[in-house]
């Protein structure tokens with residue numbers, strides 16, 4: 001009887017369909033593109049699955065394939081800056097970083113009419129000196145919490161396992177749309193997107209994820225403001 005009354009109370013309190021599960025947020029990010037083969041494939045998969053994402057484009061690739069950056073933008077994806085030439089920043093090259101960010105900004109905004117607010121340093125390399133330069137260039141630095149290592153042609157099943165084992169509310173997953181063929185990424189997305197959706201994850205852009213700061217328990221693991 002006790003169980004029955006608990007059940008009854010549950011039904012009364014939460015009429016069918018109104019039980020609100022807390023939403024979990026996740027940001028899919030794609031670096032180094034656009035790529036003539038993989039970017040359209042990835043866009044199609046994301047669009048069909050209704051998944052938002054953020055593309056950290058390399059300026060010289062954006063210059064080569066402006067129509068793909070335009071497609072990303074027109075489909076509502078967020079575009080971030082990933083330098084002009086994929087400059088691997090260190091103490092020696094820090095001085096060139098400002099110009100690289102500005103040059104990529106110029107190319108992107110010529111295509112979309114908007115300057116990105118987010119920046120991802122190539123290979124995640126940054127230090128106090130480069131953080132200052134990135135800030136001076138008006139950008140916020142976004143790193144990641146899950147590295148798929150897809151660029152190294154990691155086996156797709158290993159990538160899927162890695163995501164399944166490490167994903168949580170507020171994850172930022174690092175993928176690449178520019179990869180020397182063959183890329184495991186489209187196949188990984190086809191499998192992992194429905195899996196995550198079933199488990200209550202909502203795919204958002206990085207900017208949107210930052211807005212949900214409080215719901216995901218902070219952003220210090222992937223964000224330098």
Ligand SMILES: [Zn+2]
Pocket residue numbers: 031032082086122123
């Ligand atoms: Zn990169």
